[in-house]
Amino acid sequence: MQNNQFKKGELYSFITGKASIAIARSLQKKFNAAGLQLTIEQWSVLYHLWKDDGKSQQDLCNATFRDKPSITRLVDNLEKLGLVQRVPSDSDRRINKIYVTKAAQKLQEQTMQLAEETLNEALSGVPPEHVDLCKEVLQKVYDNLK
């Protein structure tokens, strides 16, 4: 029943995800240092919209792995900041499509560059092929459990 992929003493780091917390905190510090009033959570929503604008809130739930009330409030705050806009869908009146504003587009280049900087620091000394493999493992873990 028990396999030995993990010795017991090593369970913890995998469960708590210290690495990703460290990355998020580091990126948040860069945002603050650059004078950007933007949380990582807000940025993560923008990130998905930059990739594919006009997502529904439900789409954002799936993309960010957060529940519906969390997305409602994140979008509320981003709307107050003038960074996104809710647009009711024509074809399905339950749905809000979320679009980034021009103000948000201006943030894209700067924040993506800070994110890349953070990852370069985080992964310094790690061979690219190891990074790829690690990403594959984490994706598989996510797929196995979701």
Added chain:
Amino acid sequence: MQNNQFKKGELYSFITGKASIAIARSLQKKFNAAGLQLTIEQWSVLYHLWKDDGKSQQDLCNATFRDKPSITRLVDNLEKLGLVQRVPSDSDRRINKIYVTKAAQKLQEQTMQLAEETLNEALSGVPPEHVDLCKEVLQKVYDNLK
């Protein structure tokens, strides 16, 4: 300046740590299903004490990657549950050493087994050598940033 270890479209998963969130939620569900009134955060404190009993609260901060107020309140709650005990240190009167109680010891075997189950599910289909390599990468990331 920019390197291409990450294509832009893949930044997100690394920063948000969806995999570890999925693992933690899955384990929490198992705790609930087993009738255990224990959060993952509380369990993570117990986990470190089982490995090395009598840690100071500061030690627990380092081990769990949480700040001091968080540990104070986690220990408060664990004390209320009768699972740990604060014992003032003789050699340094600023320090509380935290010890698990017998009630907590009874939880160890059951919860560690649930944690192993969770990890086995999470890592099913992933070769052990890939898991090892992934752990190394995550540890390196943590060391690079902390």
Added chain:
DNA sequence: TTGGAATGGTTGTTTAAACAACCGTATGCA
């Protein structure tokens, strides 16, 4: 030895997450 800095821990406050319950719209099946 003594006064300032560092360390370990606590408390107050703000912010945001999850969960449950709810409303309005859409879908599917009898």
Added chain:
DNA sequence: TGCATACGGTTGTTTAAACAACCATTCCAA
């Protein structure tokens, strides 16, 4: 057609995290 169910989104509540400010003890160096 109509009614039960599912789906997208919002609101209310509780819980816990981070941050700042604080107290007591210890360390260190003038």
